Amino acid sequence: MPDDHSRLARAVHQPALVRLHRAxxxxxxxxxxxNTGAHPDDEINGxxxxxxxxxxxxxxVACSTRGEGGQNALGPERGxxxxxxxxxxxxxxxxxxxxxVAWLGHGPDDPVHDFGFSKNGDDTLRRWGEERIIxxxxxxxxxxxxDIVIPTFLDVPGxxxxxxxMTRAAEAALAMAADPAAFPEHAAMGLAPWQVSKFYLPAWxxxxxxxxxxxxxxxxxxxxxxxxxxxxTGLAYRQLGEWSRAAHASQGMGVWRNNPVDQWELHLKIxxxxxxxxxxxxxxxxxxxxxxxxxxxGAAEALGAALREAQERIDxxxxxxxxxxxxxxxxxxxxxxxxxxxxxxxxxALDQWGHRLDRKLREIDAALFEANVKTARATxxxxxxxxxxxxxxxxxxxxxxxKLSVTPRLPTGIRATEVSREAxxxxxxxxxxxxxxxxxxxxxxxxxxxxxxxxxxxxxxELHDRIVRIDLDAEEPLSIRPSQSLSLEPxxxxxxxxxxxxxxxxxxxxxxxxxxxxxxxxSIRRHDDDWMIVPPHRAEPGLVSxxxxxxxxxxxxxxxxxxxxxRPTAYVAPVEFKVLMLDVALPRDARIGYVxxxxxxxxxxxxxxxxxxxxxxxxxxxDGSLSTFTTIVIGIFAFGLRRDLQSATARVHRFVEEGGHLxxxxxxxxxxxxxxxxxxxxxxxxxxxxxWRVTDPAxxxxxxxxxxxxxTAPNRIGLEDWQGWDKERGLYFxxxxxxxxxxxxxxxxxxxxxxxxxxxxxxxxxxxxxxVALVLHHQLDRLVPxxxxxxxxxxQPA
Numbered sequence: 187m188p189d190d191h192s193r194l195a196r197a198v199h200q201p202a203l204v205r206l207h208r209a210x211x212x213x214x215x216x217x218x219x220x221n222t223g224a225h226p227d228d229e230i231n232g233x234x235x236x237x238x239x240x241x242x243x244x245x246x247v248a249c250s251t252r253g254e255g256g257q258n259a260l261g262p263e264r265g266x267x268x269x270x271x272x273x274x275x276x277x278x279x280x281x282x283x284x285x286x287v288a289w290l291g292h293g294p295d296d297p298v299h300d301f302g303f304s305k306n307g308d309d310t311l312r313r314w315g316e317e318r319i320i321x322x323x324x325x326x327x328x329x330x331x332x333d334i335v336i337p338t339f340l341d342v343p344g345x346x347x348x349x350x351x352m353t354r355a356a357e358a359a360l361a362m363a364a365d366p367a368a369f370p371e372h373a374a375m376g377l378a379p380w381q382v383s384k385f386y387l388p389a390w391x392x393x394x395x396x397x398x399x400x401x402x403x404x405x406x407x408x409x410x411x412x413x414x415x416x417x418x419t420g421l422a423y424r425q426l427g428e429w430s431r432a433a434h435a436s437q438g439m440g441v442w443r444n445n446p447v448d449q450w451e452l453h454l455k456i457x458x459x460x461x462x463x464x465x466x467x468x469x470x471x472x473x474x475x476x477x478x479x480x481x482x483x484g485a486a487e488a489l490g491a492a493l494r495e496a497q498e499r500i501d502x503x504x505x506x507x508x509x510x511x512x513x514x515x516x517x518x519x520x521x522x523x524x525x526x527x528x529x530x531x532x533x534x535a536l537d538q539w540g541h542r543l544d545r546k547l548r549e550i551d552a553a554l555f556e557a558n559v560k561t562a563r564a565t566x567x568x569x570x571x572x573x574x575x576x577x578x579x580x581x582x583x584x585x586x587x588x589k590l591s592v593t594p595r596l597p598t599g600i601r602a603t604e605v606s607r608e609a610x611x612x613x614x615x616x617x618x619x620x621x622x623x624x625x626x627x628x629x630x631x632x633x634x635x636x637x638x639x640x641x642x643x644x645x646x647x648e649l650h651d652r653i654v655r656i657d658l659d660a661e662e663p664l665s666i667r668p669s670q671s672l673s674l675e676p677x678x679x680x681x682x683x684x685x686x687x688x689x690x691x692x693x694x695x696x697x698x699x700x701x702x703x704x705x706x707x708x709s710i711r712r713h714d715d716d717w718m719i720v721p722p723h724r725a726e727p728g729l730v731s732x733x734x735x736x737x738x739x740x741x742x743x744x745x746x747x748x749x750x751x752x753r754p755t756a757y758v759a760p761v762e763f764k765v766l767m768l769d770v771a772l773p774r775d776a777r778i779g780y781v782x783x784x785x786x787x788x789x790x791x792x793x794x795x796x797x798x799x800x801x802x803x804x805x806x807x808x809d810g811s812l813s814t815f816t817t818i819v820i821g822i823f824a825f826g827l828r829r830d831l832q833s834a835t836a837r838v839h840r841f842v843e844e845g846g847h848l849x850x851x852x853x854x855x856x857x858x859x860x861x862x863x864x865x866x867x868x869x870x871x872x873x874x875x876x877x878w879r880v881t882d883p884a885x886x887x888x889x890x891x892x893x894x895x896x897x898t899a900p901n902r903i904g905l906e907d908w909q910g911w912d913k914e915r916g917l918y919f920x921x922x923x924x925x926x927x928x929x930x931x932x933x934x935x936x937x938x939x940x941x942x943x944x945x946x947x948x949x950x951x952x953x954x955x956x957x958v959a960l961v962l963h964h965q966l967d968r969l970v971p972x973x974x975x976x977x978x979x980x981x982q983p984a
Contacts, residue, residue, distance in 0.1 A: 202556075203508045207418050208284060209553035210507060213500045213517075214242030216479050216542040217472060220288075220332035221245070222323070222356040224348035225300060226253045226276035227434040228338045230388075232427025233410065233450045235283045240412045240423060241469065244545065246286040246330045249276060250319060250352050252293055252628060255300030255913065259438045259823055260749060261784050264967060266294050267745060267757040270627050271436055274752040277632045279433035283426060287632035288330060290322040298322065302913035303881045304347025305935065311351045319351065321369055323359035328377040331541055333472055334384045335360070336452065339392045344400040344876060349392065360385055360456060378537060383472055385456035395855055398874040406451035408465045415448070423448045435751050438826075438856070476500065476524070476546065483539055489527050496523040503553075510557045514586075517557075518650035521550045551654040552635055555645075559584045561610065564643045564660040571669035572622045578602065578614040578660075580643055587647040595642045595657070596664075597622070618666060624742075625665045627757055639663035667758060670697035672734060672741040678764045679719075680794040680974060682772075683727045689718040692763055697741060699734035708732075725767050729969055732763040766969045771900035772796055773982035779815040781807070783827035786963035788819065788851065788977075795974055797981065807834035812841040816983035819849045822963055825864055826857030835864060842866045843951030847984035852918045852959040861922075866950045869957060872921030872943065878959075879917035880933050880941065887915070888932040888940070896947055896956065896979050897930060903979065907972025916960040919943035926950070927957075954984040 219237050221229050229247045237243045253276075254269030263271050273289075280287045291298035291314075298314045311319065327335070337356050339349035362368035364381040372378075389406035393399045415422045424446035432440025454465065463471070473479040480493030499520035506512035528543040555562075560583040567577035580592055592612050594602040599622060605613045625640060632638055636657030641664035645656040672694060679690045693716045702710050707722035710732065719732060734741040741761040748754045772795065779802045780789040792799045802810070802818070807830050812818065818841060824831055831838075842848045843866070853859045853871060861870040872878025887908045889897060897903045915933055920943030927948040932940045947956040958980065965973035 204418055206510070206513070206553070206556045207507055208239070209549070209556045210500075210504050210513070211239060211242050212244070212284070212549045213520075213546065213553065214504070215244070215469075215474055216476060216546060217241075217334070217469060217474055218244040218246060218330060218332045219334040219336065219468075220248055220326070220330060221336050221338060222248045222250075222352055223338045224250045224346070224352045225256065226272040226279070227431065227437050227439050228349070229279070229285075230336070230338055230427075230450070231279065231283060231430040232422075232424035232446075232448070234285060235416075235426040235430065236410070236412045236423035236448055236450075237468075238284050239416055239418075239426065241474075244286070245283070246288055246326075246332060247276070247280060248288045248290060248323065248326050248356075250290040250298055250314075250322075251300035251348065252289070252291060253300050253437075254294050255302040256437065257822075258436045258785055259783075259827065260436045262787060263436075263747065263757075264964075266627065266759060267747065268436070269293050269300070270755055270757040271747050271749070271752070272434070273628055274747070274755050275434050275436060277629075278752050279430045280632055281634060282430040282433060284634045286330065286634065288326045289628065289630055289632075290319065290326065292626075292630070293628045300348070303876075303879060303917065304351075305876065305881055306347045307341060307350030307354055308347075310347040311354070314351065316355070319355045320359050320362065323355055324363045324369055325372060325375075325377065327359060327363035327382060328372055328380045331380050332382055334386065334468065335382050336386045336388070338388065340387060340399060340403060342392075342399050342401045344398040344874075345392055346397060346876070349397075353387075357385060357456070364458075381458050383458045384454060384468075386452040386468075387455050389451040389453040393874060395873045396875045398876050404453035404455070407454045408452045408468060410450045410452060410468055412448040422446050433751055435749065473542075479539065479542060483535065489530060492523045492527045496520045496527075499523070514554055514557045514650045517550050517554055518652045521547055521554075521652050524550070548635060548655075551652075551656060554649050554652065554654050555584065555656050558586050558649055562645070562656075562658055564658055566616070566641075566660055566662065566664050570616075570618060570664055570666045572618060572624075572666065573620040573669060574618045576616045576618070577605075578616050580612045580614070580658075581610055582612070582645065583610045584647065584649075587649055589646075589648045589653075591644075591646040593644045593646075595637075595644050597640045597666075600641075622666055624667060624758060625663075633657075662754060665756060667744045667756065668742045670736045670741065671744040672697040672699070672736060672761050673743045674734075674761060674763050676794065678766065678794070678969060680766045680768055680791075680796075680969075681721065681725075682796065683725060683767050683769045689713075689720045690765060692717045692719060694734070696743075697736045699736055699741065700738075701735040703731075703733040703735065703740070705730045705732070719763070719765065721765070721767070727767045727769045727971065729971075730765050730767070732765070734761055734763075764969055766971065766974070768971055768974055770795070770971075770975050770978055772978050773900055776817055776981055776983055777815045778981055779806070779812065779818045780821070781818065781824050781828065781831055782821040783824035785823045785827070786821045786851070787967060788821055788963050791963075791966040791974070792819070792977065792981065795978060797978075804828075804830035807831060807837065812837060812846065813844065815841075815846065817847040817849060817981045819981060820851065822851045823853060823857045825853055825859055832858055839866050842953040842955055842984075845952040845984055847953060847982070848950075848955045849980055850955070850957050851963060852916070852961070854918055865957065866955045867924035867926055867948055868922075869920055869924065869927065869946075870922040872919050875918055878919040878921055878941065878943065880915035880919075880935050880944070882935050883911040883914055884909075885915050885933050885935060890929050890932055890942065894928065894930055894947075896945075896982070899979065899982065901975040901979055903972070903976055907975055909972065910970050911965055911972070912968045912970065913964060914961055916944045919959045920946055920957055924948065927955075949984075952984070956980055 252269035253272035337353040477497035480490035503516040643658040929942040
């Protein structure tokens with residue numbers, strides 16, 4: 187086979203040929219496998235890459251949330267905006283291994299959302315709605331018709347509650363998906379009952395630095411092992427999986443490993459119709475190819491023979507690669523055989539097998555198109571909003587494609603008018619009515635074959651005597667956004683009730699408000715080019731909101747989300763200016779240096795509080811005079827995100843020894859945190875993190891040293907300061923540390939032992955180091971009063 191290998195080696199250096207080989211490899215299987223998880227990054231990327239690229243199976247990731255309750259190692263997005271970013275990351279991860287994504291949850295306003303870390307599957311199902319998540323899984327089973335379902339995690343104590351809930355629901359949905367009496371409303375959606383053939387559990391533990399499975403995994407009944415790597419890239423499938431995982435950059439995913447073994451062990455828990463015998467391959471006892479399908483269909487022998495011949499043609503097309511002409515001619519013959527067979531099916535046979543043939547015909551169309559295309563690109567021009575006129579340019583160059591038809595796919599009510607057609611470029615004028623709804627923040631699904639979003643292009647034409655039909659997605663999706671976008675600077679204000687301000691100046695960018703919704707007792711007026719919000723004479727501590735009105739409606743803002751590893755997207759949210767009237771005293775003479783990693787807004791919050799804060803850049807850490815500061819605050823993840831900070835560790839230690847106060851916000855063990863070298867005194871972060879966190883935001887807090895100055899000056903921290911916290915109390919608590927550290931707090935989740943590593947502080951030389959594992963940065967974002975009062979204490983001079 188040396189000629190074949192050299193031919194393939196030449197091909198991989200040409201991206202168009204790589205795409206063609208990927209399109210051809212889809213045709214070797216008629217099976218679908220679905221992997222279920224709770225968050226973007228829960229998918230088993232390496233194994234899915236092997237199923238898709240080695241076995242040719244269709245792979246589907248069913249994900250219950252958008253990850254909006256998690257952390258962000260890249261930038262400031264939180265909550266709904268983070269969910270938009272992680273949705274884009276999940277789609278990019280899927281694109282890299284040619285996977286579908288079935289979203290079961292639709293953002294923070296949907297009951298099925300990421301509400302933060304959970305230690306309990308029952309609690310998760312209660313909050314999501316157990317019947318709701320099962321119904322959505324049943325719907326996904328009936329839509330995608332997987333032959334095999336594999337959850338990523340086990341439903342065992344010590345595992346994330348969201349993971350446990352998804353695994354439990356995935357199993358519960360199996361029988362219901364096959365039951366015509368379950369969710370009969372699905373029939374109106376064109377969905378019929380579907381029997382999943384195999385349900386596997388991972389035969390490996392999900393424990394690690396985050397989780398701690400308390401019981402061993404089930405015994406392996408099957409070892410999935412792929413001896414040779416990917417024929418196109420030469421990489422192991424685990425390596426391709428890590429390339430896919432690297433798209434989850436906001437979670438720091440993707441670890442390159444040399445010479446990994448492509449092997450995964452699974453436990454077959456449920457086999458439809460009983461256990462037919464031992465397995466040596468995950469495809470055993472299933473119709474893996476068109477040839478197998480022809481054998482098991484039980485139809486007339488002529489139909490079975492036609493499908494077996496179609497399989498031979500597909501095999502011949504793969505063998506002919508990269509001869510585009512031979513590939514096209516052979517696939518066209520295979521498609522005719524499949525189409526003739528499909529047209530002769532009816533009744534139960536059509537219900538049982540027709541979807542596999544329909545899928546194969548769509549995949550053949552994609553491969554035929556890829557074998558001939560030089561250019562296929564659709565681009566929307568202009569800003570899309572209700573009442574707008576924008577453009578759509580479609581560039582098509584497919585030699586040999588006859589009877590070309592290009593049809594825009596647009597939402598109801600939006601019109602496309604062809605403006606010109608010349609030399610492979612078709613231009614349209616797109617009219618968006620004033621009544622057009624805004625595009626949602628969260629797409630419902632992702633299909634690697636196209637047809638995504640609310641708009642695209644449908645292409646049809648004749649290739650090798652076959653009419654092919656292709657869904658072409660635009661380079662950037664059509665997103666209809668508010669015609670009047672507005673943003674405020676600042677986005678909130680913190681005002682000390684002890685020093686009431688004469689007013690808060692707000693700058694408006696974008697649309698000009700015609701009016702504001704103003705709380706009683708407050709007023710707002712124009713001040714030069716800005717607005718001035720004026721508090722009442724006696725303003726009580728608390729949170730008040732002001733909503734700008736544009737064109738008679740509450741204003742919205744459009745926030746662009748652009749990172750190099752994902753396609754640009756945006757997050758649309760209502761605009762609200764919040765003022766926190768706060769009973770807080772600030773430490774005297776505090777001069778604060780802030781070292782942020784871009785993952786929190788603590789520097790901004792300290793400034794809003796009225797503190798003297800300087801952001802420390804690389805030059806400041808390397809050569810600047812740190813002694814000009816009384817306190818240095820290091821933001822979350824910063825040691826893992828800033829090499830300049832790692833290099834300056836000795837200088838930071840000297841700052842502490844000479845009388846400075848170092849405050850470190852929580853870090854993961856993987857964030858460049860060396861227990862012996864990163865902190866001024868030894869401090870080890872607990873792992874797995876599930877054992878070193880308190881997820882109940884209302885968990886009682888016991889103050890161990892009530893007279894400690896960090897809890898008494900300049901503000902006495904009391905019971906009310908721990909009220910109103912959101913999502914959780916803290917995580918990545920300190921586990922083991924030098925005896926010099928004093929434990930200030932004790933807290934725990936219900937039924938668990940107390941943890942004392944959430945807030946510890948040690949005298950170091952003439953200075954002090956305080957480590958904070960409370961989720962202080964999140965509480966500040968949520969404008970929780972007690973978080974600001976505690977922060978004011980923590981940044982006081984040593």
